Amino acid sequence: MDNNDNKIIDEAFRLEEDCTYSAKGHFESAKQWRYLYYMLMLFSIITLMLSISNIFVNFSICHIILNITAGLITVIIIFLNPQEKYISHQNSGNHFLSLRNEIRIFREIEISSLELNQKIEKISFLSKKRDELNINSLPISTYGYENAKKQIETDKNTIYEIDKIKGNKNDNK
Template identity: 35%
Template sequence: MSASVTEKVIAELKRMEEDCTHSGKAHFNASDRWTWWNYAFGIPSVVLSAAAGAAFFQDYPITAGVMSSMVTILTALMTFLKPSEKAASHKSSGDQYLALRNDARVFREIELTQITDDTAAIAGMNGLTTRRNELNLASPQVGPQDFKKAKKGIDKGEALQAVDKARN
């Protein structure tokens, strides 16, 4: 395999690994945020619902009515925003980005060293590139705060494995 092609394939795989690390971490941040909203709407809804029932049976109709109205609003927000579904979707995307990052790293570090012709190296890289493009199209969009938080954590070294820290 020519040195020029090898260098270019390695550079592209490193870009892919970096992109997947940032995207995966941003999706995990989005998942955490949506999980928080799910609890922020769901727990008060459950508590208020129980309290409204108790207030109704103890002849506090106004209190029961106010609490029931609040439960209705919280339930409507959960139905409209679907925070649990969004959290699950972002977690799934994060998992897929990290799986792709791992596959790209293994290809770069191990498999590429065994490939002897340019065509096979490029084909392997193209397979991973296709997966990344499909994942980019299928994944929900993350908010800018999720990406900024991911970048900040990555810059602090949160995404490095112990073996990678030892190399640096």
């Protein structure tokens, strides 16, 4: 293996690591949006039910406050659209994992059978694919990134069973 191959493999590791962080960050952001959606829906349902139950008792200031609260929560749900953001982050995370796997296969299997110019083309293609995913994805929240980073650093020694058997610790970052 020559110096160019080593540089290409190093770049593949960088891309793989970047995809791991991006995927995990998107999954963490998706989790935040899902929880927000559930909380808002729960509060919306509770205030709506209380408001409806107050109609039969009497019309009071409490009834007006409950109606306004239910309306505001509904407006917040419509404006923020947390369910759509959840789905977008979840899909982005899945796309980054898919790309990470594609990079790993290139690095572990395909690279040995390719000529130098084919290796350069492939690593450039994979890099552009990662860049496109970054451009087309929603930004990862700071909280999501910090949680993802903590989880990745905690799980750094986690490896596939086959790699444990073969003694290969390079695969899972």
